[in-house]
Amino acid sequence: MEAPTSRLGLQPKRSKLDGMRRVFRYRNFYIMLLPAIAYYIIFHYYPMYGATIAFKQFSIAKGIHGSPWVGLKHFEMLLHLDKFWEVFWNTIIISLYRLFFGFPLPLFIALLLNEVRRLLFKRTVQTIIYLPHFISWVIMGGLLINMLATDNGIVNQLIRSLGGSSIGFLSDEAYFRSTLVGSMIWKEFGWNTIIYMAALAGVNPSLYEAAWMDGANRMQRIWHVTLPCIRTTIIILFILRIGSLMEAGFEQIFVLYHPGVYRVADIIDTYVYRTGLADGKFSLAAALGLFKSVINFVLLIIANQLARWKGDQGIF
Numbered sequence: 001m002e003a004p005t006s007r008l009g010l011q012p013k014r015s016k017l018d019g020m021r022r023v024f025r026y027r028n029f030y031i032m033l034l035p036a037i038a039y040y041i042i043f044h045y046y047p048m049y050g051a052t053i054a055f056k057q058f059s060i061a062k063g064i065h066g067s068p069w070v071g072l073k074h075f076e077m078l079l080h081l082d083k084f085w086e087v088f089w090n091t092i093i094i095s096l097y098r099l100f101f102g103f104p105l106p107l108f109i110a111l112l113l114n115e116v117r118r119l120l121f122k123r124t125v126q127t128i129i130y131l132p133h134f135i136s137w138v139i140m141g142g143l144l145i146n147m148l149a150t151d152n153g154i155v156n157q158l159i160r161s162l163g164g165s166s167i168g169f170l171s172d173e174a175y176f177r178s179t180l181v182g183s184m185i186w187k188e189f190g191w192n193t194i195i196y197m198a199a200l201a202g203v204n205p206s207l208y209e210a211a212w213m214d215g216a217n218r219m220q221r222i223w224h225v226t227l228p229c230i231r232t233t234i235i236i237l238f239i240l241r242i243g244s245l246m247e248a249g250f251e252q253i254f255v256l257y258h259p260g261v262y263r264v265a266d267i268i269d270t271y272v273y274r275t276g277l278a279d280g281k282f283s284l285a286a287a288l289g290l291f292k293s294v295i296n297f298v299l300l301i302i303a304n305q306l307a308r309w310k311g312d313q314g315i316f
Contacts, residue, residue: 054286074287110196129190141255243300
């Protein structure tokens with residue numbers, strides 16, 4: 001009988017034995033998995049211990065173990081710094097710009113390309129729009145500085161030739177955020193389009209044929225067939241974007257910003273860099289970085305839960 005064996009504790013032992021046999025049977029696959037496990041332990045999980053310096057008065061001479069605990073002192077200091085709230089709101093504003101203007105564009109371009117029937121033209125456009133993704137922000141920053149320079153930049157030369165005045169795209173606070181978001185979209189939207197194109201390739205063509213037989217026009221087929229079929233992909237990408245809302249693009253901003261635009265361009269990541277590496281306030285910088293990570297984690301959980309409440313498939 002199953003009940004007596006379970007009551008005597010024999011069933012768990014049998015399950016454990018079966019599990020060990022299964023591991024031994026597929027031991028070659030587990031051995032192949034060991035390097036990946038070691039990688040994540042060494043480079044992802046073990047370094048998390050360093051986050052404890054956010055709760056310590058860290059000293060390089062004493063090390064992490066020898067530095068004294070100070071609890072939430074550094075977090076309290078952050079909340080009383082005017083600079084913290086400035087970089088916090090800059091991060092939020094720039095991230096929201098990137099979300100609202102950068103997230104829909106790849107989907108829109110993918111829908112347009114999906115309607116193109118000339119394969120050569122489609123592939124050519126795809127190649128052209130995703131090439132900027134492979135250019136690093138260091139090189140891209142140099143290109144933008146040369147193109148948008150106030151005196152001899154090609155963009156301002158064109159504006160002056162049309163009778164306008166030069167615009168300080170990278171020097172004027174009124175234009176710097178727009179320049180950041182515009183250059184980010186230009187560089188990344190083509191690469192993000194590939195994800196949607198892959199999802200669109202999986203849509204059953206018979207659904208379009210059925211909609212066409214029912215009298216649906218092109219826009220109706222997109223709205224009632226295409227978008228519902230790739231809805232899961234859209235939701236997952238949106239959840240991931242919400243989960244990284246506090247990531248406003250450190251590399252891009254670090255390359256392009258300067259003290260003249262700190263008031264509108266300084267974000268949490270750049271402030272952490274200056275506070276930790278330039279000023280040597282490692283504990284304060286770690287507290288700020290941990291604060292940002294916690295917010296991202298909470299936003300990810302909330303966005304995923306809202307998606308599941310709406311009946312969509314979340315990321316977990």
